[in-house]
Amino acid sequence: MRFSTIFSASAIAGAALGADHLVVVGNGSLKFEPDTITAAEGDTVTFKFWPKNHSVAQGAFAKPCEPMDNGFWSGYIPSSQGAAADTYMIEVKNKSTPIWFYCTQGQHCAGGMVGVINQAATGNKTIDAYKNASTAFAKAGVEPKSAAGTGGMIMANGTSMSNSSSSGNSNKTGAASTIQVSGLTFAGFLGVFAYNLL
Structure with missing residues (x-):
């Protein structure tokens, strides 16, 4: 009987973990791959960066290549060869x-380096309409004033560190939120896990 209680608790904990969707950023092209993601509430989206220097920032459909108030921004994550050690997760x-996003580097957004979640x-x-509107954007993509805004976290070599510089914990749109994790530990027994919030 005790085993079934532990197993049930483990199953509930495992079900609470959402799926992770990987987005490749600029691997030999000015694209997010995929540029359209379908995600459930509680899922995470991890951006993996390739050379030379890219970012991901949340924008609004009506204003491509411009940051959304209180939206997320990874800051620039450079790589000289292969994938960067740092990834960015929301x-x-x-x-x-829908969560619209773009690369703030130079003319990348104007070149169509944009994407959408849901x-x-x-x-x-x-996504096609957003891309078309972004290519009409004549200047460089606009950077948010601070890295992360209220958005996500950088993960470096398996270690997570928040890069949020604002006091808020959630995006005003309710579409994406900060994942501020100082330590993340998964125990091997039946999917039981523990984590420490900042």
């Missing part, structure tokens, strides 16, 4: 709100 908090199934707010 958590999806509201699957019904694009609406109907209507004209599509």
